[in-house]
Amino acid sequence: MNQQRLNLIRENMKKAGLHQIIVTETEPVFYLTGIWIAPMERMMALYLDDSGRVVFFGNKLFGLQPQEGMEVVEHTDSDDPVAQLAQTVAPGVLGIDETWPSRFLIGLMKHRPDVQPVAGSLPVEQATMYKDEEERQRMREASAIDDACVDMAIHSVKAGATEREISTKVENFFKEKGCDKLGFSIVAMGANGADPHHDADDTVLKEGDSIVIDIGAPFNHYWCDMTRTVFYKTASEEQRKVYELVRQANEAAIAAVKPGLPLREFDLAARKVIEDGGYGEYFTHRTGHSIGMKEHEKPPVASDCDVIARPGMVFSIEPGIYLPGKFGVRIEDLVLVTEDGCEVLNKYPKDLIVVE
Ligand SMILES: [Mn+2]
Structure with missing residues (x-):
């Protein structure tokens, strides 16, 4: 058990008025125990209460090793794991992850009508939102791989290239660098780039295309995620103008990031540049999302987000x-929000590139 992180979650439980919670998602369980388990259809629950008790409920297949300060209760495929959990929880309010499958929740409610389940993800979210030094280092390392990968992808832009080819090269690069699993590798040429989530297909590169390259994957359980856009052979006046606006919006938002401000300020800083440039209606999504062990975490960098930025x-x-x-x-x-601003984890340049 990572005692420091456990204490953090316990403090958050206190603030949320929760005396007991179960943590059931792969990422926060790893955050606390250092054990990475994808339980699939099987039950996994880490029970925490405010007396200091920690009980890990898991299938024998998970191969759980006992840890100091953590009891382990194992089940087999022929047991009822929910019944085991039901024996441990105290009567009253129980905080439960919002993603815990109802096939378990319904069983627990049947076994224990005296337990009142409530949404209980907050204590964990409010801990994992702030990366500690070990996590920051992993995210720096993952982003350095992303920088190298985007460089490789840009060098793969050449006559006859298809989206799928470049996208596959990105995936292979990530695999060679030891990603935990494949992430995403959006490569969108020309008009396909107008769809922010375009799936790479057999589109062939042509002169005058923009190429949006948005790539990321988890390394050592922490995600990277970056996007660069380049042009092939020529860039029209409009393409140059739009590129510069987006670059300025990106830089304006980054310049605005500092602790103590609500996240919406960073969204608005980017949005203002694009709106002032006359393209506001074509900036169709929020400015960003939090990231860590999950590719998208809360809170969002959105125009209505009043969560305050903290180191x-x-x-x-x-x-x-x-x-x-x-x-x-x-x-x-x-x-990464620092004490007086932010550290940009991606170092790849943002000057307009026209690939010859
Ligand atoms: Mn992203």
Whole structure:
């Protein structure tokens, strides 16, 4: 058990008025125990209460090793794991992850009508939102791989290239660098770039295309995520203008990031640049999302987000302009909030590149 992190979650439980919670998602269980388990259809629950008790309920297949300060209760596929859990929880309010499957929750409610389940993800979210030094280091390392990968991808932009080819090269690169699993590798050429989540297909590169390259994967359980947009052979006046606006929006938001301000300020900083440039209606999404052990975490960098930035938060700054039927531009970096501003985890340059 990581005692420091456990204490943090306990403090958050107190603030939330929760005396007991169960943590059931892979990421927070890893955060606390250092054990990474994808339970699939089987039950996994880490029970925490305010007396200091920690009980890990898991299938024998998980191969759980006992740890100091943590009891282990194992079940087999023929047991009823919910009944085991039901024997441990105290009467009254029980905080439960919002993603815990109802096939378990319904069983627990049947076994224990005296237990009142409530949404209980907050104590964990409020801890994992602020990355500690070990986590920051892992995220820096993951982003360094992303920088190298985007460089490789940009060098793969050449006559006859298809989206799928470049996207596959990105995946292979990530695999060679030891990603935990494949993430995403959006490669969107020309008009496809106007769809922010375009799936790479057999589109062939042509002169004058913009190429949006948005790539990321988890390394040592922490995600990277970045986007660069380049042009092939030529960039029209409009493409250059849109690119510069997006770059300025990205840089304005990054310049605005400092602790003590609500996250919406960073969204608005990016949005203002694009609106003032006359393309506001084509910036169709929020400016960014938090990231860590999950690819998208709370809180979002959105115009209505009043969560205050604090040191240790990591989120994306990824403004974009999408012109349907024409092209798209997005530029994305991850930033880590520091004591007096932010550290940009991605170092890859953002000057306009026209690949010859
Ligand atoms: Mn992103």
